[in-house]
Amino acid sequence: MPLTYQAIKKAKPADKPFKLFDEKGLFVIVTPAGGKWWRLKYRIAGKEKLLALGTYPDVGLARAREKRDEARKLLADGIDPGELRKATKTQQAERAANSFEAVAREWFAKHLADKAENHREKVIRRLEKDVFPWLGGKPIAEITAPELLATIRRIEARGAVDTSHRVMQSCGQIFRYAVATGRAERDPTSDLRGALQPVKTEHLPALVEPKAVGELLRAIDGFRGSFQVQCALRLAPMLFVRPGELRKAKWADFDLDRAEWRYLATKTKTEHIVPLASQAVAILRELQPLSGHREHVFPGREPTKPMSDAAINAALRRMGYDTKTEITGHGFRAMARTLLHEELGFAPEAIEHQLAHKVPDTLGAAYNRTKFLKQRTAMMQAWADYLDKLKAGADVIPLHGKTAA
Numbered sequence: 001m002p003l004t005y006q007a008i009k010k011a012k013p014a015d016k017p018f019k020l021f022d023e024k025g026l027f028v029i030v031t032p033a034g035g036k037w038w039r040l041k042y043r044i045a046g047k048e049k050l051l052a053l054g055t056y057p058d059v060g061l062a063r064a065r066e067k068r069d070e071a072r073k074l075l076a077d078g079i080d081p082g083e084l085r086k087a088t089k090t091q092q093a094e095r096a097a098n099s100f101e102a103v104a105r106e107w108f109a110k111h112l113a114d115k116a117e118n119h120r121e122k123v124i125r126r127l128e129k130d131v132f133p134w135l136g137g138k139p140i141a142e143i144t145a146p147e148l149l150a151t152i153r154r155i156e157a158r159g160a161v162d163t164s165h166r167v168m169q170s171c172g173q174i175f176r177y178a179v180a181t182g183r184a185e186r187d188p189t190s191d192l193r194g195a196l197q198p199v200k201t202e203h204l205p206a207l208v209e210p211k212a213v214g215e216l217l218r219a220i221d222g223f224r225g226s227f228q229v230q231c232a233l234r235l236a237p238m239l240f241v242r243p244g245e246l247r248k249a250k251w252a253d254f255d256l257d258r259a260e261w262r263y264l265a266t267k268t269k270t271e272h273i274v275p276l277a278s279q280a281v282a283i284l285r286e287l288q289p290l291s292g293h294r295e296h297v298f299p300g301r302e303p304t305k306p307m308s309d310a311a312i313n314a315a316l317r318r319m320g321y322d323t324k325t326e327i328t329g330h331g332f333r334a335m336a337r338t339l340l341h342e343e344l345g346f347a348p349e350a351i352e353h354q355l356a357h358k359v360p361d362t363l364g365a366a367y368n369r370t371k372f373l374k375q376r377t378a379m380m381q382a383w384a385d386y387l388d389k390l391k392a393g394a395d396v397i398p399l400h401g402k403t404a405a
Contacts (some may be wrong), residue, residue, distance in 0.1 A: 015053035026068045040065045101136030107177040145188035206331030210336040214390035240336035249297040265356040275377035277384030
């Protein structure tokens with residue numbers, strides 16, 4: 001006799017599970033906890049099997065019968081509905097594991113683990129905001145060049161042209177990782193070269209005229225902010241390291257007796273040596289009583305963290321400088337690169353090594369942290385002396401002729 005809604009609804013749990021039978025192999029199991037589970041009993045290849053069809057009341061009697069009939073149609077075609085369900089779940093799991101987002105996060109964890117935290121945050125934030133909502137759930141192997149371009153165009157449309165190129169670059173790296181790990185056949189970004197608006201290159205502002213540099217150095221000496229920010233300002237043009245490297249400098253990396261600072265350069269991931277001019281050592285020794293017991297040379301408001309990445313530029317603005325058109329913390333590097341060569345006559349190779357750039361070597365030698373170290377040590381002292389003379393307003397005679405080879 002077929003089941004009725006009333007019979008299912010009124011069925012009360014017992015000490016042991018029991019069954020309420022419908023027709024054609026369909027029945028309900030009533031559990032001691034009160035659950036009511038739909039099951040279909042069927043035979044295939046001489047073997048009896050059970051197929052779960054859901055739970056009551058989420059799956060009502062009519063829907064359970066529909067599911068039973070769908071399974072019986074498969075059986076009539078020689079298809080095992082239980083095995084088909086397993087294969088479908090496996091396929092769905094594989095699709096999820098090979099989705100663009102899954103592969104992207106795997107690539108991110110493996111290939112950006114040793115990158116600067118600030119860079120890592122920017123990369124994943126762009127993907128989460130601009131790519132995953134549209135392509136994240138799609139199997140990476142099925143994403144076409146037009147689909148990817150349509151996604152990147154949304155970034156471009158809001159005027160973020162530089163970001164659109166950066167996201168395209170990240171997507172290309174993700175697709176190539178998918179190819180290498182056997183989850184995609186090719187990288188569709190190769191078909192999109194030239195499809196985006198070109199990026200207008202805007203160089204970071206920097207002062208390179210000696211008189212203007214002298215005025216800036218005098219303004220730094222007159223800065224009335226915190227002592228540690230003033231020390232950072234005084235060291236920034238003298239050492240011309242990347243702003244983040246100066247901000248995150250740790251006392252453990254300094255040897256003031258040897259007048260050296262050694263740390264891992266953020267761009268090249270190689271140990272970098274900064275010879276310290278006597279003026280730099282004096283500034284650091286003056287600062288040591290204030291922060292020498294901390295990890296960072298320039299601790300922030302939270303003692304265990306370095307000062308804010310906006311501190312230097314904020315200080316420059318307080319001094320009256322426009323950080324969009326005149327000078328930024330990063331601009332001290334361009335200042336040094338220009339004046340060391342054009343005014344003091346140092347060889348570009350020595351300057352580039354001191355900037356912690358990877359310098360092409362015609363002999364094919366690997367990057368060497370000690371390359372030109374003797375010349376660089378002399379250069380850093382000459383540069384500090386030159387800055388002192390500019391600050392004093394003295395006329396400085398350029399040393400035209402290379403002092404480093």
